[in-house]
Amino acid sequence: MSNSLPKSSGRMSVSQSRSQDIIKQHSSRHLGRLLQSFLFFILFYLYLWLYVDLRLMYHGAGIITNFPVFYKGWTFFLPFLSYPGGPLEYLSAFLSQLFYYSWAGAIVVTVQAWLLSVCIDYLLKAANLLRIRWICFILPFLLLVLYTRYTYYFATTMALLIALIITCLYIKMTLSRTTTLSCLSTFLSLSVILYYLAGGAFLLFAVVCAIYELIFRFRWKTSLFYLLSAAAIPYVVGLLIFRISIIDAFCNSLPFSWKILYYEVRKRQVTFVYLLYVLLPLTLFVFGLLQILWKRLHFVKGRTKKKHRKKLSNLLLKIFSRYRHSPKLKWTVESLLLLAIAGSAVFYSRDENLRTRFKVDYYSYHKMWPELLTSAQHNAEDPFIAHAVNRALYHVGRLGYNMFSWPQHPDYLFLSDNKYKWTYWQIFDVFLDIGVINIAENALAECLEGIGDRPMVLQRLALINMVKGSLGTAKIYLGVLSKTLFHAEWAKHYLELLQTDPGLSTDKYIQHLRSLYLDKDCLTHTLLMEKTLLELLERNSQNRMAFEYLMARYMLNKHLGKFVQNLERLHDFDYRELPTHYEEAALIYVYGTRKPFNLSGYPPSPQKRQQIEDFSRLLSSYGRNKQAASKELSKKFRNTYFYYYKFASIGSNK
């Protein structure tokens, strides 16, 4: 007895120390995983904030057409309570507004991604699939791809998140409940709540619960009941109670809703959203089945395997064993692998051209001209970017000097070709700047319908109506804007100004736009731009933009006769010197027609004369063979109008 005590206490201390070791090991592994997640999500956040720049998505560039609007007050909130999925839409609309600040939007998306991974991790742990817990990072990877491609699926991914959270809740609540009835009641109550909150995303919950009950709890009847509920609940709650359409009852908030699939621009990269949705049920189903199979096989072939293993002792196994027993090494390798996969996902999904489109459009709307010109260099051939570049060049006073340093085509000035007939977002500002207010208003009204009552659109519409003196209409747009989160101050300023100064005589910008406003009306479906520009100049000969765009138009269309005729107008403006391209165009005209050289009083530049002679000489040296000479001419004269005049085809895009 006396001997047995120390023996047993010795055994106990061994087991205690062993369990302490296990706890230590477990907690260090847990800490390692935490650190890994922390590092990953910090990088995730920085990437979204600094590279993707979520304010570009808020802006939308006319490409994102489903970015939600959000207004303060009950009037906006209450309708969201009237249909399943409405509360989630409201929450998503609110959180999406934070994209206005890139850093805040990045926090929202990072938290969302983190919660998604936490939910997946929890569910895999609950299913005892500990070896494949790395899967929890796949969802953030997919999100990275979606944001790198500038697609807006925030509401859909929020629905997924809520469905997963509720699934975790179900598993947690039913862990201690053994009776089927209590599980069923939990499932039904959670289902109704989830369906009301997130609409069709409830289907994912039902499917995951069904798989869980079937494969991990072996309750096929319960599983079947859950699947039947997936069909019944949307029908009863959605169709019979809330009276929404049967399609919406089942599909709202899901990536295969017609609200996404019906529109080409909205379904970009939708496959990745499908993957987000199927990942968990598929993982549980496949790995759950494999687990069952593995257990059965392991039970039968356990001995033989062990024997077989013993025989295998090679270098690879040693390395593997070392890797398994060195937590630090394991952590390092896993972390590097994680970053490598994330990096690859980002690398292969990035689209610099698209990103440039978003950036240029953002800078263009906010009149950030130097930033626009810097960014535009990445994708200068894009017609929309080229169009914005021309506008930026005008605003920095370089249109007559540098426009041919950029790719050009006659359509780029106003995006006037028939193929741009549905392009409204990109054109309203150029027409507003130049004074064709009605075309800008028309384009904005179309945007209001196509893209929604986004603050950017409302702001411009309010401005236009103030310019036109339609104060009643302006007040309505300002009234809507005053309910937004970030544009309310601007609206309130104008609403107050309209009270004190209805003529807006103190607002210089509005007065400036009024001074340009085209007053000659015509009824048309396609604006004749040359006629319009001349009418603008007739209305206000000081309309510099109309003049420069008219001259640019003549140059782009190679109408040099008309160009030279209008050089006289230079005196209406304060040009200290003749813009380079104007001189080049005038020289071509003079050389072509052999008419006397007249630069409307501006002294001719000997360098330009030399340049055109060099150009002509070089072309002659190739026997005037344009194709043969193009390479060398391009090297020396690429940025001149001489080169454009000779080589640009104005029939189709350059």
Place this chain on the structure above:
Amino acid sequence: MTRMHIRMKTKLHKTGKAKFIYAIIVCTLIAVSLFYACRDRKALITQYSSIDRPAKVQPNYAGSVIPPNIAPLNFVIQQEGTGYFVRIYSEKGNPIEIFSRKPAILIPKHPWHELLDLNRGRQLNLDVYVEFAAGASSSKGENIRWSRFQTLTAQIAPEDIDTFLVYRKIRPGHGTWRDMGIYQRNLSSFSESVILDNGYFKHGCVNCHAFCRNSAEKMLLGIRSAVYGSSALLLEGDKVQKIGTKFGYTSWHPSGRVAAFSVNKVRQLFHSAASEVRDVMDFDSLMSYYLVDSKTVKTSPNLAKKDRLETYPTWSADGRYLYFCSAPVTWSDKTVVPESYDQIKYDLVRVSYDLDRDQWGQMESVLSAEDTGLSILLPRISPDGRWLLFSMCDYGCFPVYRQSSDLYMIDLEAAKKTGDFAYERLDINSSESESWHSFSSNSRWIVFSSKRGSGVFTRTYIAYVDKNGKVHKPIRLPQKDPAYYDSCLYTYSVPELITGPVRATKEQLGRVVRSSENISVKMPITMATPKPGQPPEYQQPWQTERE
């Protein structure tokens, strides 16, 4: 577990439960006290200074004639103050007294209806008091904080207005659209419900709703969809059918057996420098009719003249005449905007019709554009057959886009006696466009769309027509939030009054739109250049969409 343990646990449980109940009671008491403390206190205003002018209120109903069954006419007092008191009263019944800290006055529904019902045909008075932080001093040296403005008065009409109003809500776009729908509004309350919105058929277009004799029992609804095709929904009671062709502007024969409709080849255009950007032209159009019993579409040479554009049909109350607008085609190339587009003016004509024999008479001129100098559009005849209400504008076929569009009326009874269709411009017109008008079933009310106050957004107005044909100052369709229209981006168009609600559910209608089943009809001709047996060409949405 011992008995003691169990008892203790029960006791603990009871204590916990009791605590919980106490907590709830305390919270409720606090909430109730807070509610009482914060709520607007009623005050008896004994001393006030009088202001010799009416208070500035929005909307201003003073001088209007209001339906006795209309929803409360909430309003905002546009006077700065720290408190507001309103007393609404008439000859009979209890006055309604409202004290508010905010300038928005929300009138309680039941007392309002009671007061209006008791005082049909009488005057409704509205006293407005405003509390100012620093008031004037009385002769006794007391500080008077309240001021009373002059009483505002409105007239309560003896006759009810039809309880439901159906309209389309759409944004003021030109060619594209996203959300639009046909809604019905209970005029006695603020309840609005969707009859059908385009969410049910993938954002197609829904428009041109027409009822037979102000009844929801017989209705036609136009649908355009790139996915499900163009069609017209025919509602007869609970039964909904899809007719496999698009109806334009539609009017039901009083018998409900025939529906006349226009087929329009619309072109949407814009003005480069006018106050209204948008405009619409019919490059071609004709009149046709659908026979409900035989499920056929027909036309007649007098309804579809090659050299004329026919549109906007409306039946006389006895069903013996079809009135419509007709303009000569003065240009040869029907694919381009004519130079003289602003000279296209529509005449008002009519053709007699024998329902039993399905026979049409000759076209007669009712009112010619040459005489009026304006384009005559949108004729509507009151159900009692007495009044013909129409709009006239400077040119064209789409008054809602013409600022010059005003409402006019002809006394058909007088015209019958004298043979002269003398017309009169209504006093209710504004400087902006007035259009899309229709009558109530008792012919005492008209509803119409007006752009007054904004120039872009159409709102619905309700006006009383007395027995002499005088149309009184209208009221804007009331909303619960009196500032609702200040930030409303929807236009309300084609308001139609009906006596009861549309019973078919939106899901039912949506299902019919989506289904492939339809009443297949053959168009007798398409446009003014006849092509027998073919349906009208599919028009791109931007060509046909209109407000």
